[in-house]
Amino acid sequence: MGSHYDVVVVGAGFAGLYAVHKMRDELGLDVQAFEAAGGVGGTWWWNRYPGARCDFESIHYSYSFSEEIQRGWEWSERFAGQPEILAYLEWVADKLDVRRAFRFNTRVTSTTWDDKAARWIICTDDGATCTARFVVSCVGGLSVAKEPEFPGSETFRGELYRTSSWPHEPVDLTGKRVAVIGTGSTGIQVIQEIANEAAELTVFQRTPNFAAPLGNEPVDLAQRRWNAEHHAELRAGSRQHMIGVPYDPPSGPALAATPDERRRIFDKYWDRGGFRLLVSTFSDVIFNQQANETIAEYIRERIRERVKDPATAALLCPTDHPYASKRPPFETGYYEAYNLPHVHLVDVRSAPIEAITPTGVRTSSKSYEFDVIILATGFDVFTRPLLNLGLRGRDGLKLEDRWANGPTSYLGVQIAGFPNLFVINGPKSAVALYNVPLATEDNVNFVAAALARAIADKTATFEATYEAEEAWGRLCEGILNLTVIPHSKGSWYMGENIPGKARAAYFFAGGAPLYRAICAEIVHVGYGGFALDRVSAPIPPMVRLDPAAALLLGSMLARGMKPLDELNLDEVRAVAESLRKLQLPGPAMRVETVEAPRARIYIPDRAGPLPVIVFYHGGGWISGSLDLADAPCRRLADENGAIVVSAHYRLAPEHSFPAATDDTFAALSWVWKHVSAYGGDPGRIVVMGESAGANLAAVAAIRARDAGIPLAGQVLIYPPIDPEASTASRTEFADGPFFTRAIGEKMWGAYLGGAELTELAAPSRASSLAGLAPALVLTLELDMSRDEAEDYAGALASAGVPVRLHRFDGLFHGVFNMSAFIPRVREMYASIGEFVATCKEQITEAA
Ligand code: NA7
Secondary structure (H helix, E strand, C coil), X not given: CCCXXXXXXXXXXXXXXXXXXXXXXXXXXXXXXXXXXCCCCCHXXXXXXXXXXXXCCCCCCXXXXXXXXHHHCCCCECCCEHHHHHHHHHHHHHHHCCHHHEECCCXXXXXXXXXXXXXXXXXXXXXXXXXXEEEEECCCCCCCECCCCCCXXXXXXXXXXXXXXXCCCCCCCECCXXXXXXXXXXXXXXXXXXXXXXXXEXXXXXXXXXXXXXXXXXXXXXXXXXXXXXXXXXXXXXXXXXXCCCCCCCCCCHHHCCHHHHHHXXXXXXXXXXXXXXXXXXXXXXXXXXXXXXXXXXXXXXXXXXXXCHHHHHHHCCCCCCCCCCCCCEECCHXXXXXXXXXXXXXXXXXCEEEXXXXXXEECCCEEECCEXXXXXXXXXXXXXXXXCCEECHXXXXXXXXXXXXXXXXXXXXXCXXXXXXXXXXXXXXXXXXXXXXXXXXXXXXXXXXXXXXXXXXXXXXXXXXXXXXXXXXXXXXXXXXXXXXXXXXXXXXXCCCXXXXXXXXXXXXXXXXXXXXXXHHHHCCCCCEEECCEECCCCHHHHCCHHHHHHHHHHXXXXXXXXXXXXXXXXXXXXXXHHHHCCCCCCCEEEEEECCEEEEEECCCCCCEEEXXXXXXXXXXXXXXXXXXXXXXXXXHHHCCEEEEECCCCCCCCCCCHHHHHHHHHHHHHHHHHHHHCEEEEEEEEEEECHHXXXXXXXXXXXXXXXXXXXXXXXXXXXXXXXXXCHHHHHCCCCCCCXXXXXXXXXXXXXXXXXXXXXXXXXXXXXXXXXXXXXXXXXXXXXXXXXXXXXXXXXXXXXXXXXXXXXXXXXXXXXXXXXXXXCHHHHHHHXXXXXXXXXXXXXXXX
């Protein structure tokens, strides 16, 4: 056995260079690195094809960790070409002096876990073996080319090139008949670059792509310097942006805009170039097929404007997949290339390529002759580069067996069963939709912190648990299913570009802010979801989120939402009112207002007498309004065929306890006496509230019992019950998601205003709960008030009150007001509907 190291790093791209620097220079570890290529650069070492360039601006597609590196390099183009990016990475490698950590031209062939010694055994293709406590894979996601499906390439008598292993010496295409197979990002870059060089260029296209302008241009000297000097302000906010670049936020949903507004916004971002067309136009294009079609048709129109021959234009217009369901490519003069007389487009969807022949390409309908064939047919993404490391984990577990049904991982960083193996930008990481250098730095930093922790604690094994991996997999899949991405056909996004490969979620599509927040939470709770020396820490709340709730939280983070407890009173009130934008609109109906007590009465167009719901809005007793409750009350009235009275109450701290409970009880008493005038049945009143409003509803139910007001039911939607409750959920969800213990305490404090805690504030303190109206208690898994609400439901049941308890997994406090973005809120309405219907029956039976 050869040498032993603390860490073996594999790969010398963006990830490998930074990982070596971080582990060796910052953690002081003994690091050996391997790279199959002859030098540093990763993707940018291999992909030397004509026209190769990045499609995030170079000022963003570069490292951010070092002030010196950011200041020291000036980019000559907005989107640098491959030679400049490679030169940059070589310059960085020299600056960090990391080359000496690498053995180049050395491929790792097997990586085997030795459980007894708690270390990895790494074999390389030069016959050497070494061992390491940790392996950090920096092999990249798109680093293994797809195997060509057509036979005969070895028989071709001309020159055959693959874009992903392009020769280092110049390739002269002048005067030659050239074929390009593939029209993904790579094919498009090659085609537009060589169109003017080749004598004849024939493009074999199977699926047309939605290419949009890149917007590349040279950067003059003064601007270059300015960019280097002002990197901090240029990059500010990048990490809080969904895709890791500080582009404009979108202008709301496309479906809410007029055709003219849509055109104006699409034009604006079409001209500004790159991913802006996707992320700065409209918020729904990636989520809603109908919205997506507006942008898809816009791009098709632009293609038809640019390509002169209508038949060729038609062939270039994608119609079988939504925009951005495949990785969107960007172009510079791509479509104009097809106006050149010597550029030909061949549709190999209708007549597939059958073989490469000694003289060219044969499709099912025709043979073509070429001097040069260029294969731009894509990559076996994410899984193949790791499989090629020959990984065997605990008990000889082979990675190919583990991944037989598709990749599994936790955060994309670890794979259960493979202790001490860390992956930078692995399958199910955020990298596919997150500016690569920043995604890379985030992952390397996370891994370095994990290593530091393991070393400090003398932890022999650090690994993801199977349960955490499953939860993460569910979240990745759930989020992806909310987007149009699964509607792509043949995309590497879904693993579908490789025949026989498992169709799965290969990446986390929740965006950078959410991914970063989840990683931060995992660290904060002591590596939740990981097992250190086989002792596992619980999976943190954010990993257990309902996918839609996760996405909503991600977009709040991207909009710079501060934790609620850091907001002042006016800001909390503004946030509460802003929740209205997250609600589904309520149906139109007759609404009456009364002033004493102040209330809105929602009256559906049904024959009465109707059941009655008295509703109290949420907002922590300090915020919220009848406006906030408007859409929910309309929906409750419509779905339940009920008169809904939405009752105003005075807010703290201006009006502390008992103002709110007095107001809400007064409203209930008024309803009992007067609701028949509005078509309501005073014998069928259900008192209902959300959050603090649910606390008020519970108290109102007690006061109603004591005052002899008959209630048919009480619906408590995640009620806070007692500020002094000491429950597991208060601890577990103290930091959210969304609603924190600190804001909860502030709200209770403001409401009570120093008053003594009695049953009129904390209903569980009532001397007796017997004789209360039947209750429906809705609780949320990821809510700090969950346990006190469930305990209250238990106490009601013990007192003989009929109780239904319904807990919703994956949801956090406040979601009742987020129905437009969290579809499962409809389950809460359904539960309420069933309960209210039962209340009717009870009363009917009693009558
Ligand atoms: P892509 O995006 O996977 O594109 C590969 C292209 O090759 C695509 O047009 C494929 O058509 C085509 N292809 C693959 N196999 C065949 C066969 N058998 N016949 C005809 N055409 C075929 O890879 P790229 O290298 O362009 O881009 C990869 C990433 O690099 C890119 O997303 C950026 O992140 C950077 P299909 O669509 O499958 O019909």
